[in-house]
Amino acid sequence: MSATKKQDIKRITTHQLREMKNRGEKIAMLTAYDYSMAKIIDGAGIDIILVGDSASNVMAGHETTLPITLDQMIYHAASVVRAVKRALVVVDLPFGTYQGSSGEALRSAIRIMKESGAHAVKLEGGSEVKDSVERILSAGIPVMGHLGLTPQSIYKFGTYTVRAKEETEAAKLIEDARMLEKCGCFGLVLEKIPASLAKEVSQSISIPTIGIGAGPDADGQVLVMQDMLGITKEFKPRFLRRYADLHTVITDAVGKYIGDIKSREFPNDKEKY
Ligand code: KIV
Numbered sequence: 001m002s003a004t005k006k007q008d009i010k011r012i013t014t015h016q017l018r019e020m021k022n023r024g025e026k027i028a029m030l031t032a033y034d035y036s037m038a039k040i041i042d043g044a045g046i047d048i049i050l051v052g053d054s055a056s057n058v059m060a061g062h063e064t065t066l067p068i069t070l071d072q073m074i075y076h077a078a079s080v081v082r083a084v085k086r087a088l089v090v091v092d093l094p095f096g097t098y099q100g101s102s103g104e105a106l107r108s109a110i111r112i113m114k115e116s117g118a119h120a121v122k123l124e125g126g127s128e129v130k131d132s133v134e135r136i137l138s139a140g141i142p143v144m145g146h147l148g149l150t151p152q153s154i155y156k157f158g159t160y161t162v163r164a165k166e167e168t169e170a171a172k173l174i175e176d177a178r179m180l181e182k183c184g185c186f187g188l189v190l191e192k193i194p195a196s197l198a199k200e201v202s203q204s205i206s207i208p209t210i211g212i213g214a215g216p217d218a219d220g221q222v223l224v225m226q227d228m229l230g231i232t233k234e235f236k237p238r239f240l241r242r243y244a245d246l247h248t249v250i251t252d253a254v255g256k257y258i259g260d261i262k263s264r265e266f267p268n269d270k271e272k273y
Pocket of ligand 1: 031050051052053054055092189191212222223224
């Protein structure tokens with residue numbers, strides 16, 4: 001692609017995402033945590049790249065998303081931003097960086113925006129984090145909400161099962177979604193909730209909803225990249241569709257490489273100086 005063509009690429013904005021919802025065009029979102037993969041998925045045309053705190057699991061090997069730090073999220077986010085020409089880059093505020101006070105939340109969000117060059121932040125929760133959401137928005141930083149299964153609260157829930165099946169929890173989720181819309185969030189992730197509830201929420205708010213395990217009626221879908229590419233093997237929730245089996249592709253390629261070295265087939269005459 002020529003330099004002029006590269007400059008011609010139009011960035012996805014939060015305003016465009018709202019327009020996509022209005023005209024019924026579904027939004028495609030994926031996670032990424034590094035330069036090389038972000039470059040590939042941006043080139044493939046993904047609308048939103050989420051630098052998720054799932055980096056704690058898939059990049060660092062932790063059992064939960066809780067251990068990842070703000071510095072580590074900024075490192076991942078800056079690597080992604082350097083690769084991206086078109087997608088909107090949203091970064092998770094990690095556990096412990098926004099729940100304490102709205103001032104701390106604002107400082108954390110400002111660090112992400114300044115030090116990584118990302119375009120928006122995401123945080124988990126509803127009424128409990130309203131002050132933080134408002135404070136971040138008041139500084140002109142776009143915020144995406146996250147309701148339903150919120151992995152940073154795993155020790156409160158106890159399991160990763162479907163959320164908001166009961167009427168009271170569903171009613172609170174709808175109330176929280178409306179509150180986040182009213183505050184000015186530009187979008188909302190709905191994780192692992194009944195499809196009927198995701199449909200109701202998506203129809204009752206004007207901002208786009210992005211589902212993960214929330215059925216077909218959210219305004220868009222998100223998956224963790226390592227899961228949809230089949231790099232992770234053990235994680236097999238019902239909602240996950242694998243679009244490739246990179247675990248097998250990589251294992252076979254590395255196996256062949258090892259074999260070629262051991263048998264002295266690599267490098268050959270053409271591969272030497
Ligand atoms: O951290 C993450 O990857 C997420 C998505 C699963 C929505 O929050």
